[in-house]
Amino acid sequence: MPDFIAVARPSDLSDPGSLLVEVEESLIVLIHAGGQFYALDDVCTHDGGPLSNGEVDVAGCTIACPRHGAKFDLATGAAKTMPATKPTLAHEVKVEEGQIWVRLSGQD
Amino acid sequence: MMTATAIQGFTQVDFDAFLALRAEEPAWLTTLRKDAWQRFEALDWPARNEEEWSRTDIRLFHLDRFAMPTTSDVAPPLAPGLLTHDVDLAGQLIGYNSQAATESLAEEIASQGVLFGSLDRLVIEQGDLLRPYFDREVVNRSKDKFAALHAACWSGGTLLYVPKGVAMEKPFHALSALGDGGIDLSKTLVILGDGAEATLLTETASTSETDSGLHCGSIELIVEPEAKLRYVNLQNWSKGVWHFAHQKATVDRNATLQWTIGALGAKLAKVNQEVALTGPDAEVQVNGVMFTEGRQHLSYNTHQHHQAPYCRSDLLYKSALQDRARTVWRGMIKVDVAAQRTDAYQRNDNLMLAPTARADSIPGLEIEADDVRCTHGSTSGRVDESQVFYAMTRGFTRTEAVRMIVAGFFQQVFDRISIESVRVALGEAIAQRVQDLDQPTPSAN
Ligand code: FES
Numbered sequence: 236m237p238d239f240i241a242v243a244r245p246s247d248l249s250d251p252g253s254l255l256v257e258v259e260e261s262l263i264v265l266i267h268a269g270g271q272f273y274a275l276d277d278v279c280t281h282d283g284g285p286l287s288n289g290e291v292d293v294a295g296c297t298i299a300c301p302r303h304g305a306k307f308d309l310a311t312g313a314a315k316t317m318p319a320t321k322p323t324l325a326h327e328v329k330v331e332e333g334q335i336w337v338r339l340s341g342q343d
Numbered sequence: 344m345m346t347a348t349a350i351q352g353f354t355q356v357d358f359d360a361f362l363a364l365r366a367e368e369p370a371w372l373t374t375l376r377k378d379a380w381q382r383f384e385a386l387d388w389p390a391r392n393e394e395e396w397s398r399t400d401i402r403l404f405h406l407d408r409f410a411m412p413t414t415s416d417v418a419p420p421l422a423p424g425l426l427t428h429d430v431d432l433a434g435q436l437i438g439y440n441s442q443a444a445t446e447s448l449a450e451e452i453a454s455q456g457v458l459f460g461s462l463d464r465l466v467i468e469q470g471d472l473l474r475p476y477f478d479r480e481v482v483n484r485s486k487d488k489f490a491a492l493h494a495a496c497w498s499g500g501t502l503l504y505v506p507k508g509v510a511m512e513k514p515f516h517a518l519s520a521l522g523d524g525g526i527d528l529s530k531t532l533v534i535l536g537d538g539a540e541a542t543l544l545t546e547t548a549s550t551s552e553t554d555s556g557l558h559c560g561s562i563e564l565i566v567e568p569e570a571k572l573r574y575v576n577l578q579n580w581s582k583g584v585w586h587f588a589h590q591k592a593t594v595d596r597n598a599t600l601q602w603t604i605g606a607l608g609a610k611l612a613k614v615n616q617e618v619a620l621t622g623p624d625a626e627v628q629v630n631g632v633m634f635t636e637g638r639q640h641l642s643y644n645t646h647q648h649h650q651a652p653y654c655r656s657d658l659l660y661k662s663a664l665q666d667r668a669r670t671v672w673r674g675m676i677k678v679d680v681a682a683q684r685t686d687a688y689q690r691n692d693n694l695m696l697a698p699t700a701r702a703d704s705i706p707g708l709e710i711e712a713d714d715v716r717c718t719h720g721s722t723s724g725r726v727d728e729s730q731v732f733y734a735m736t737r738g739f740t741r742t743e744a745v746r747m748i749v750a751g752f753f754q755q756v757f758d759r760i761s762i763e764s765v766r767v768a769l770g771e772a773i774a775q776r777v778q779d780l781d782q783p784t785p786s787a788n
Contacts, residue, residue, distance in 0.1 A: 260583075260610070261638075262402055280701075283398045283669075285391070321698075324667075341667060341699075 239336035255287040273309040274326040281319040369470035379494035386488040412441035412498040425768040433513040434459040440525040441499040462500035481563040500530035507536035514542035523554040535570035542573040549581035556584040564592035580608035596622025603630040617646040620654035631660030635668035642671040649682035664700035685715040693723040
């Protein structure tokens with residue numbers, strides 16, 4: 236199982252807000268919403284567009300793909316609305332020692 | 344004494360140092376390189392809003408992690424490659440990090456006027472002969488920033504030149520290898536004169552499974568009237584290699600080309616493969632065999648351009664995908680007004696071995712002539728569980744069953760490949776990869 240990697244500081248993100256980070260060989264969008272941090276692959280499963288810069292909905296706990304508007308659950312990556320039907324990959328996040336740490340999942 | 348400046352990246356200083364190492368090259372080539380370098384500097388990297396790049400994310404690609412090729416890398420002992428098992432070769436070229444390491448060519452072949460070996464060396468020795476072929480600019484040197492970079496800084500590479508009327512029975516073989524963090528900017532140039540015949544097998548390799556690296560290359564195949572070329576290129580870089588390539592064949596009157604592409608490696612591949620049928624009755628068959636796994640991303644843009652009447656082109660790409668791999672195939676058949684009686688076909692089939700893999704197929708036609716037959720198709724399917732179940736009731740393990748289904752899926756394209764060693768190598772390489780299916784995936788979700 237991969238290790239947690241420090242990717243940013245909590246103060247780097249407003250709430251709500253998002254930040255694109257490079258973790259190992261993946262592009263991950265880090266999201267701050269309702270006091271929580273989340274990490275998703277920066278890939279929309281509808282047509283492969285990037286999710287970064289998408290609108291974060293705190294109440295619905297989703298991020299919307301800027302291209303055609305598909306929404307993904309911040310915690311699980313599940314596709315919540317069309318046109319996406321498949322989940323994007325969600326990664327484990329923790330905040331410790333003043334840093335945000337991400338552990339990549341799906342490393343095959 | 345002059346000391347050469349060490350090449351460290353892709354700046355003007357590096358480019359000047361790169362040219363200084365190539366002072367023996369003909370002046371016309373230096374001019375081509377300088378022009379291309381200016382275009383490279385002027386062009387932007389492809390953007391996501393360009394249709395061709397909309398599905399291929401290169402934001403993680405950083406050119407500054409690599410440096411222009413030098414002439415001082417020493418090749419470690421390299422594995423012989425996959426394609427030449429039990430094959431009697433006419434000549435062989437092994438390259439490492441964009442430089443020739445070893446070359447051989449049978450004397451009785453050289454004496455017929457055939458040139459084969461390092462393009463770096465041969466462009467110096469045979470500059471006048473080769474210049475017209477460079478001037479043809481088969482691959483557009485300004486197509487994008489990668490094409491310009493390659494045209495400015497290509498290094499190493501392979502030349503096969505077969506003069507008019509000479510038929511080569513035995514195949515030629517070229518292997519390009521990359522070391523960890525290495526760069527390969529090699530160019531392949533094949534020229535078959537009128538009525539000539541030859542087979543060239545090329546393949547790539549990395550020194551280890553996980554090496555990082557960059558390949559930014561080109562392939563130019565010039566098949567003159569009545570000539571016959573069989574060309575194979577197997578991309579087998581490690582899973583850490585960025586692979587950008589522009590590849591184009593031009594096939595003249597009554598000439599034939601069988602072009603087989605195998606793609607197993609690379610972290611991300613973006614390849615433009617183009618065939619131009621420029622004289623009446625030219626015939627091209629394109630075969631693609633892809634197997635992707637992990638988080639590989641392979642993107643192929645194919646283009647069949649019919650410029651003359653009575654030509655036939657037939658493209659079949661087959662990909663199997665496992666894990667979170669992704670393929671993008673965008674195919675175009677273009678038929679000019681002059682190309683009446685064209686018969687063109689393109690097809691892409693994908694076999695998904697995991698629900699998390701993804702294949703996009705985007706065929707396209709652009710037809711200006713009115714008396715033509717152009718057809719296309721694409722399919723994406725999963726392994727049929729009832730077939731797996733049936734095979735398991737007959738005593739096969741799940742892996743064996745899936746491997747048989749995968750072999751069956753590729754059979755149609757293997758049947759078209761007329762070179763046995765290539766069929767065997769691709770079949771074995773794919774079977775080995777499918778074997779991993781039985782092992783539990785360490786996926787966390
Ligand atoms: S690419 Fe995201 S909704 Fe279409």
